[in-house]
Amino acid sequence: MLLSAESVTKRFGGIRAVDDLTLTVEKGELVGLIGPNGSGKTTLINLMSGALVPDGGHVRIDGISMSGKAPHVFARSGVGRTFQIPRLFRRMSVLENLITPALALKRTYSRVEAEHKAHQVLAFLRLTHVAALEARALSGGQQKLLELGRALMLEPRLLLLDEPFAGVHPKLLDQVAERIEELSRTGYAIVLVDHNLDAVRGLVRRLVVMARGRTIADGAPDEVLRSVDVIEAYTGR
Amino acid sequence: MTSYFVLQVLNGLVTGLIYALIAAGLTIIFSVLKIVNFGHGALYMIGGYAGYYAIHLLGVPPLFAVLVAMAATFVLGVIFERLMLAPLYTNKVDRKDEYATIVTFALFMLLENAAIVSFGPFNKRPPSFTDASLHVGMLTITGDRLVAAGMAALLLIGLSLFMQRTSLGQALDAVSQNRDAAAIIGIDAKRMFTTAFGLGAALAGGAGALIAPIFTLSPSMGDLPSVQAYIIVVLGGMGSVPGSIIGGMLLGIVEALGVGYYPDPNRALAYSNAFGALLLIITLLVRPTGLFGRAHVRME
Numbered sequence: 001m002l003l004s005a006e007s008v009t010k011r012f013g014g015i016r017a018v019d020d021l022t023l024t025v026e027k028g029e030l031v032g033l034i035g036p037n038g039s040g041k042t043t044l045i046n047l048m049s050g051a052l053v054p055d056g057g058h059v060r061i062d063g064i065s066m067s068g069k070a071p072h073v074f075a076r077s078g079v080g081r082t083f084q085i086p087r088l089f090r091r092m093s094v095l096e097n098l099i100t101p102a103l104a105l106k107r108t109y110s111r112v113e114a115e116h117k118a119h120q121v122l123a124f125l126r127l128t129h130v131a132a133l134e135a136r137a138l139s140g141g142q143q144k145l146l147e148l149g150r151a152l153m154l155e156p157r158l159l160l161l162d163e164p165f166a167g168v169h170p171k172l173l174d175q176v177a178e179r180i181e182e183l184s185r186t187g188y189a190i191v192l193v194d195h196n197l198d199a200v201r202g203l204v205r206r207l208v209v210m211a212r213g214r215t216i217a218d219g220a221p222d223e224v225l226r227s228v229d230v231i232e233a234y235t236g237r
Numbered sequence: 238m239t240s241y242f243v244l245q246v247l248n249g250l251v252t253g254l255i256y257a258l259i260a261a262g263l264t265i266i267f268s269v270l271k272i273v274n275f276g277h278g279a280l281y282m283i284g285g286y287a288g289y290y291a292i293h294l295l296g297v298p299p300l301f302a303v304l305v306a307m308a309a310t311f312v313l314g315v316i317f318e319r320l321m322l323a324p325l326y327t328n329k330v331d332r333k334d335e336y337a338t339i340v341t342f343a344l345f346m347l348l349e350n351a352a353i354v355s356f357g358p359f360n361k362r363p364p365s366f367t368d369a370s371l372h373v374g375m376l377t378i379t380g381d382r383l384v385a386a387g388m389a390a391l392l393l394i395g396l397s398l399f400m401q402r403t404s405l406g407q408a409l410d411a412v413s414q415n416r417d418a419a420a421i422i423g424i425d426a427k428r429m430f431t432t433a434f435g436l437g438a439a440l441a442g443g444a445g446a447l448i449a450p451i452f453t454l455s456p457s458m459g460d461l462p463s464v465q466a467y468i469i470v471v472l473g474g475m476g477s478v479p480g481s482i483i484g485g486m487l488l489g490i491v492e493a494l495g496v497g498y499y500p501d502p503n504r505a506l507a508y509s510n511a512f513g514a515l516l517l518i519i520t521l522l523v524r525p526t527g528l529f530g531r532a533h534v535r536m537e
Contacts, residue, residue: 049421050420051417051420051421070420070425070426070427071417071420071421072419072420072421072422072423072424072425072426074421075420075421075422075423076423080421081421083417087415087417087418088415088418089410089411089414089415089418090414090415091414092410092411092414096407099407100407100408100410100411100422101422101423103404103407103408104404104407104408104411104419104422104423104424105422105423150418150422151421151422153422154422154423
């Protein structure tokens, strides 16, 4: 088991954003995480990447408790992530955005090696033509791809992708989906959070549905989407 | 007439390079920690005294005393940051901007008063870097000024190379641009805060040690340069290290030319700060974000 969230709870004031939830991710697994607005998906991603500290329960990587550890420790343990709204180094070039993590995390990398690796990632993401531009000059979809690329520069074992399809131009949607599928095939474990049910459903083999901070369904996509609890959570009936 | 102009520009450049050194430190602290260090002038003063005592008590040559002063203020900066600023990075402090203002202002008052008690209220002067001097026509520029300018320029070049070419410099830049993004790529933001504050303090301390043989040391010597540094940080564009370097040199030259060409030489020096303020006003009217400015930044 690569990552496990065991009975994790996160409260904001009187609200339990994540409530005694357990989720495991195996090596190489592609998991879709869906749920209505406010169901706690992003909070769970924040807990699994160290951005938030759980009020109860544990997050473990390779069985080792990561409780109270800072996000950079999660990154060094092989967890890469993206945000709903990309958080890039906006005044750095696209290439520098990719080189920085390689130099920051892998001190043994020379700048030449980091650049070589960055160019490989740019080619994979079809972003080579914008390498010299400042990150803030990219379109929304390109920024999402760049953020994915920045996570890949860490050579992570687990990718937590928070709404990678949100706000992306329809022309780029397929490209984002293809890249995620390709990463999954090459052995990355991926947790994919999104509202775009069709996109998620077509990509994943396991779908987890959250509502009110809890898991209400976990299994094969078609099976899960037929679940009465899931229909109720989405339709309110 | 030409040599007089050149001399004024050279004098301005010397002062400007020292200003730039102080302002670059203030900028690094501001851009990485998102706080204004009101204790910066006091760190500059401590650097001056550290250099003085390194020469007199340890027998260190004057130029190496600058490095000793930088090391001493780096350590002082790191200790202060760990003890007093660390709560800023937790949820224990609700009003982060106000907290940072109070503790850095307290640092200023503590160091300045401690200096009066420890070093005495009277001015001290360390030995010169060199007895040589440069003659421009009928006018002379002292060797101390030239050495101070050369050393400040070297430190600023070193700082620029460090920020652009090293992984630590790149990590500092990453944290200054986006803390969350820096954290998820494995950068320990807290370590960067400590490094940035120590580095900023060391630059201020180095400037203090460089200026000491030119002017004199006193516990209040940091008051005016710290105000100049705030002007430069705004002038150069808040958070921009190149902006603070160019802004510092520009301010030094404008002040020197303003004083040098003011019609009444008896009053000229008194208006020195006014020329800097005028430069700031004109710059902000034309470019409200400063020379290399970017959008408003505040404590995250």
